[in-house]
Amino acid sequence: MKLTIHGAAKQVTGSMHLLELDKYKILIDCGLDYEKDRSIQSNENFPFDPRDIDVVILTHAHIDHSGNIPTLVRLGFSGQILCTPPTADLTELLLLDSVSIFMNKAGKRSKFGKNKGKFNSAAQPLYLQKHVMDAMERFVTIGFNKPFRINGDVEITFIPAGHLLGAASVLFKINEHGEEKTIAFTGDIGRKNYPVLNDPEPIPPVDYLVTESTYGGRVHTTDKTVEETFVEVIEKVCIKEQGRLIIPAFSIGRTQSLVFILNKIFSNGLLPKVKVFVDSPMATMATGIFRKHHSLVNDEAKEFYNKQGDEFDFDNLTYVETLKDSRQVSNYWEPCIIISSAGMLEGGRIQDHLFYNIQNYYCTILFIGYCAKGTLGYRLLRGDPIVHIKDRDLSVYATIKKTDVLSAHGDHNDLINTVKQQNKETIKNIFLVHGETGSMQALSDALTIEGYTVTIPEKSVAYQL
Incomplete structure (x- = not known):
């Protein structure tokens, strides 16, 4: 058995791991690589x-785990794609959105590039809607904790990982020449007590573990609960200052958790009701998928639903549909909360809200997720006094804040605890992926002290297991 890390080796994006058996090749994830x-x-x-x-x-x-699957299919892959039911639904939504992003970028390059008005081969989309639909035809869904034999020698089990609806760690039981070998891939590990999502479940003892390391060396804020954090911010911005709170949020996962938190705050009378706008068509569609797979949300969300109704809807909440309606939100002068995408501010309707509010002294922009270097979100968090939005340089008068209470990744301690479920006397090696070099090294050092054998794999180097 041979393992090769072809993506997310000493970096975060582009997860792609190849497991090779005798005459059988298994690819675990096939994500887009966004490295600069x-x-x-x-x-x-x-x-x-x-x-x-x-x-x-x-x-x-x-x-970063699914985004290159249509390319794989376009270039000749003809096998099945196995995942959980919510993952299939959410993947289709995200892949179709990727096509739109590709097309928009291609259009801009053709319009403003050197070959203005001419076909620009460098601007060709990586794949089209047809390729997405071709890929989706290959999806086969499997429920959690249901062993599934993919051939006579390989059995897989999807184990809930938290992080996102449908997210799974994958346990492999492999019969190689009469000997059983076990290996698990964590995928992205979620946090305990996260809104809407179930806690990650333990991974049974294995011979080899391939684990993410995104938050290696870093721990989340724990001095306040999620509700306390948002009550404090909303009370200051919307109640006392009578201003507006703009929250850039990823449409899938983060927005649904945030809406549930706001629903609890207002339903329980912790604050006077404030108008809330969710301005993201993708978030609206993703919320429909969360409702479709409601049996997989956590007990808290189910109990709320049974007692008070839909956790993703409440009286003072509006899901903004059309672009015209989105622009009218800017004319709503009462205190309000605007949740919009994209989370890093690179495109999407959030840019319109920033354009009209970045110079508003009574506006606070609250970041609840990671912003990669080079993005508009990163520049605002860095404290740039002037930023470029929609072809204009604008001074930043709005208040810029950040919180990690809704980060969907487990932190350093969560990663350590995940590995500690493994018996250090029997596990043979732990491979660290999906993290920056510093994060991987911090996690590796901590695990080595605990007595585990750890490898930080080089990209495309094969390891014999």
């Missing part, structure tokens, strides 16, 4: 022949 030195088009340069892959196992829907 790679173009989107470079994602079609696979380090293997897609036609040689027998099956794809998808841990969850996020684009």
